[in-house]
Amino acid sequence: xxDRRRAKEIVFQAxxxxxxxxxxAPLLHIIFSVFVEGLPVLIKGGISFLTDTLAxxxxxxxxxxxxxxxxxxxxxxxxxxxxxxxxxxGIYSAEYPRSIIGRAAKILLQIMMEFPTILVGLFxxxxxxxxxxxxxxxxxxxxxxxxMMPYVAISxxxxxxxxxRSYREAAFxxxxxxxxxxxxxxxxxxxxGTLTGILVGMAKVAGETAPLLFTAGGSERIYFRGLNRPIxxxxxxIYQLVQQPYDNYHQIAWGASLLLMLIFLGIFIPTRLLxxxxxx
Amino acid sequence: xxxxxxxxxxxIPFSALVFGIFALILIIFFANSIQxxxxxxxxxYTTSRWLASEDPSLEFYGVxxxxxxxxxxxxxxxxxxxxxxxxxxxxxxDYAPRRIKEWLIIATDIMTGLPTIIYGIxxxxxxxxxxxxxxxxxxxxxxxxxxxxxxxxxxGHSFLSGGILLGIMVTPFAAAIIRxxxxxxxxxxxxxxxxxxxxxxxxxxxxxxxxxxxxLAGLVLAFGRAIGETVAVSLVIGNTFNISPSxxxxxYTISSLIANQFGNAFIYEHMVSALFAAGLSLSFIGLAVxxxxxxxxxxxxxxxx
Numbered sequence: 210x211x212d213r214r215r216a217k218e219i220v221f222q223a224x225x226x227x228x229x230x231x232x233x234a235p236l237l238h239i240i241f242s243v244f245v246e247g248l249p250v251l252i253k254g255g256i257s258f259l260t261d262t263l264a265x266x267x268x269x270x271x272x273x274x275x276x277x278x279x280x281x282x283x284x285x286x287x288x289x290x291x292x293x294x295x296x297x298x299g300i301y302s303a304e305y306p307r308s309i310i311g312r313a314a315k316i317l318l319q320i321m322m323e324f325p326t327i328l329v330g331l332f333x334x335x336x337x338x339x340x341x342x343x344x345x346x347x348x349x350x351x352x353x354x355x356x357m358m359p360y361v362a363i364s365x366x367x368x369x370x371x372x373x374r375s376y377r378e379a380a381f382x383x384x385x386x387x388x389x390x391x392x393x394x395x396x397x398x399x400x401x402g403t404l405t406g407i408l409v410g411m412a413k414v415a416g417e418t419a420p421l422l423f424t425a426g427g428s429e430r431i432y433f434r435g436l437n438r439p440i441x442x443x444x445x446x447i448y449q450l451v452q453q454p455y456d457n458y459h460q461i462a463w464g465a466s467l468l469l470m471l472i473f474l475g476i477f478i479p480t481r482l483l484x485x486x487x488x489x
Numbered sequence: 490x491x492x493x494x495x496x497x498x499x500x501i502p503f504s505a506l507v508f509g510i511f512a513l514i515l516i517i518f519f520a521n522s523i524q525x526x527x528x529x530x531x532x533x534y535t536t537s538r539w540l541a542s543e544d545p546s547l548e549f550y551g552v553x554x555x556x557x558x559x560x561x562x563x564x565x566x567x568x569x570x571x572x573x574x575x576x577x578x579x580x581x582x583d584y585a586p587r588r589i590k591e592w593l594i595i596a597t598d599i600m601t602g603l604p605t606i607i608y609g610i611x612x613x614x615x616x617x618x619x620x621x622x623x624x625x626x627x628x629x630x631x632x633x634x635x636x637x638x639x640x641x642x643x644x645g646h647s648f649l650s651g652g653i654l655l656g657i658m659v660t661p662f663a664a665a666i667i668r669x670x671x672x673x674x675x676x677x678x679x680x681x682x683x684x685x686x687x688x689x690x691x692x693x694x695x696x697x698x699x700x701x702x703x704x705l706a707g708l709v710l711a712f713g714r715a716i717g718e719t720v721a722v723s724l725v726i727g728n729t730f731n732i733s734p735s736x737x738x739x740x741y742t743i744s745s746l747i748a749n750q751f752g753n754a755f756i757y758e759h760m761v762s763a764l765f766a767a768g769l770s771l772s773f774i775g776l777a778v779x780x781x782x783x784x785x786x787x788x789x790x791x792x793x794x
Contacts, residue, residue: 214688214691215688217688217690218688218689218690221689221690221693222584222689222690224576225576225579225580225584226580226584228572228573228576228577228580229573229576229577229580229581229593231573232573232574232576232577232597232660232661232664233593233596233597233600235600235657236596236599236600236603237596238611238615239603239607239608239611242611242614242615243607243610243611246614293503294503294506294507297500297503297504298500298503298504298507300500301497301500301501301503301504302504304496304497304500305497308497310501310504310505311504313508314504314507314508316783317507317508317511318507319779319783320511320775320776320779321507321511323710323713323714323717323775323778323779324514324717324772324775325716325717325718325719325744325771325772325775326717326719327717327719327744327747327748327768328514328518328717328768328771328772329514331518331747331751331764331765331768332513332514332517332518334751335517335521336513336517355510358507362507386496387494387496388495388496388499391496409602412602413602415604416602416603416604416605416606416607417604417605418604418605418606418609418719418720419605419719419720419744419748422748422751422752423751423752444604444606444720447606447607447609447610448606448609448720448724451609451610451613451614451724452724459614462610463610466606466607466610469604469606469607470603470604470607473602473603473604474599477598477599477602481595481598
């Protein structure tokens with residue numbers, strides 16, 4: 210091999226390796242920063258950081274209890290609203306892939322997955338917040354449900370379609386109705402894929418900020434007050450605190466970020482483990 | 490079908506609900522935008538005067554700076570995403586040993602799902618000062634005669650900071666599509682290239698040419714993600730009405746404009762409608778991007794089979 214070709218080869222491989230590292234380097238630095246800045250806050254704040262309400266400006270750490278509770282309430286509520294619709298839509302597209310609704314639904318879900326989430330927030334504000342006269346847990350959860358739906362529906366559809374035809378035929382030959390085939394046989398076989406989609410959807414909405422800005426409204430100092438009252442959420446709290454000029458608020462924001470990252474990884478890691486085993 | 494499929498009929502309401510929600514989104518955006526269209530016409534999109542006033546007759550809203558900022562920052566983002574995502578795909582498929590490959594894929598998977606507010610806080614407290622110190626200040630001191638670098642870096646909040654942060658965030662989305670396409674290049678093609686005596690560099694160049702449509706689709710998708718991103722970018726862009734060619738100038742994006750102004754928009758007569766119109770333009774860009782990706786990927790799949 211002539212020297213010039215060899216030199217080019219070496220430079221090329223070096224560039225590819227460097228660029229690849231640059232792709233994931235920010236993630237490593239983000240995880241590092243969040244731990245370095247957030248961990249001391251969690252240690253210093255202790256348990257009360259998880260249970261107390263927000264401190265006044267420039268006066269200690271207080272806690273982010275209402276936001277933590279809010280995040281879990283919102284995940285639960287949005288799952289309650291979004292999952293049934295998403296699962297059924299996914300089943301429909303998988304069972305009737307050639308029907309007009311089935312095909313259109315697939316395209317629509319793809320579009321919804323890419324739809325800017327802030328616009329969903331705007332939509333829900335006009336639809337629920339203004340008629341109800343107040344920000345509310347209900348509005349926040351509905352916005353999150355709309356965002357969660359496409360993730361769950363698409364993965365349900367894909368999981369169902371991966372099941373070999375022979376299983377479906379065997380189930381039908383037992384004389385089961387289509388509903389029985391789907392709910393008693395296929396869904397159970399597609400359990401992992403479906404569950405993965407549900408977890409991805411939950412991880413996604415746990416970290417969403419933009420759709421909550423004009424729907425959930427935030428609540429830093431008061432715990433859950435009811436479905437029709439404003440509610441806090443960790444991402445929303447971080448967004449608000451970062452924009453404040455107070456040092457202690459920035460610290461609280463880092464602590465909250467670490468917590469949010471742990472919640473996210475807590476959902477993400479099991480999902481990854483599930484996914485690797487998805488094989489027939 | 491002669492026999493009525495009860496199961497199908499039972500499922501239809503759920504699918505219909507999804508269609509209904511999406512239709513309702515579009516209706517609400519159109520209905521709320523009409524007011525500003527009647528008042529200003531297309532000037533809402535083509536002018537850059539933003540005048541909020543208690544007196545409705547003085548109010549005027551032009552969101553051109555936000556549209557400009559969205560396109561500018563998302564453009565920077567895909568310029569960053571292109572080399573990174575292609576190199577990443579080549580490295581993961583061709584070079585990385587199995588264990589490293591696994592970790593690289595897990596890392597980018599985490600990046601696609603990581604709450605965007607975490608990118609935001611990192612962007613505001615680390616990236617902005619970093620970019621200011623190591624990119625903006627040296628470039629401004631030495632090359633300020635070039636329009637791109639002509640704006641004095643004050644806080645570091647700028648199109649550049651926004652573009653870089655978006656680039657980091659959307660590279661994994663582009664990489665997922667490009668990696669998959671690069672991985673599924675038929676083995677015979679690879680063998681054929683190497684049989685000609687090509688070095689890895691030469692072979693990669695040929696193979697990259699083969700997946701060009703998928704690279705394009707990945708970048709368009711990344712563009713769509715970048716333009717819809719809200720909170721992370723609003724923490725680093727400066728939130729200022731500004732149409733400047735300089736990378737170092739602060740600006741606005743459509744989504745950060747909405748995030749910033751919508752909260753107090755109800756005090757004014759026309760601002761809510763103006764922001765809905767801004768959102769409408771964003772959703773159109775989003776829809777166009779989607780259809781484009783959909784068609785490109787489908788054509789690419791057809792060409793391969």
